[in-house]
Amino acid sequence: MFAFQTNPLNRHGDVRHTDDFITPIISSSDAYYLPVYQQSIACEVNDKHLAPLWLSYRQLHFKSQPPARKHLIYLGEVDSKHYFTYRLKSVDLLNHVTLDDQAPSIELCGLRELFKRLSPEEAHVCNVAIAIEHWHNTHQYCGYCGHKTYAAQAGFVRICSHAQCQQQHFPRTDSAVICAITYQDELLLGRQKSWPEKRYSVIAGFVEPGETLEQAVVREAYEETGLALSQVRYYQSQPWPFPQSLMVGFTAEAQSNQISLLDKELEDARWFSRTALKEAVETGELVLPFEYSISRKLINQWLIESV
Ligand SMILES: [Zn+2]
Structure with a gap:
């Protein structure tokens, strides 16, 4: 076995694009959100501890505002828990997440740095998170007509905003x-x-x-x-x-x-x-x-x- 081969996620690719499936999950207590910014993962840090910062929906409110749905990417389900990535538009947003009183400090870490501290299952989830976040960051404009694209279908499609184009773009490997x-x-x-x-x-x-x-x-x-x-x-x-x-x-x-x-x-x-x-x-x-x-x-x- 080597890195990123373990795949614990049920990605629910057959239903993740439907509101009936995704909307009830987003604000449920079984949903966990990992903020990422330009291929770096938000981590909680203290003297002995460095781990991905999984937030609840309540904690993911910025200045009391709920997270923008267009920045959420559904990664999948493991043991009845649902995992999302939240694509940060600015690092400053991390200063506004609603942590508990005994909150650790937060830093952005690369997956290479973090990898050895993760279980194979966690490494896979983080791998998917940063790979698809990178795809969103580098496909902001339509390759057919040059207009802006927007995220859809739980983050697994970007659609061209130009009415005469509406080309769908899918994640690339x-x-x-x-x-x-x-x-x-x-x-x-x-x-x-x-x-x-x-x-x-x-x-x-x-x-x-x-x-x-x-x-x-x-x-x-x-x-x-x-x-x-x-x-x-x-x-x-x-x-x-x-x-x-x-x-x-x-x-x-x-x-x-x-x-x-x-x-x-x-x-x-x-x-x-x-x-x-x-x-x-x-x-x-x-x-x-x-x-x-x-x-x-x-x-x-x-x-x-x-x-
Ligand atoms: Zn287009």
């Missing part, structure tokens, strides 16, 4: 491929110049229009390393909300070990035996990707395979 490439008993790892120092990972890139996932793997591998691949096999996938990707994992075999950094996206790429990779990690010469990422899982999977 960017497909990316990520591949553990091997040659005999060695694994290929590369690094981009912009990454943290000594960080190496497997090869990845975005799928282009008209490609199959397997074709994207073959193209990315060639562009970044000059290698031709065979035996491209699907592994697993991982939602990756930084900001809105789905990482689709593969394994593949290189037809040679001659590396050529053709598109210069990587500043270095090398082959590692299992022994050499373990040593490089132990000595600190090399740093592997985030523990809960599919890239790390691909590397760990290869490390434990018998030769």
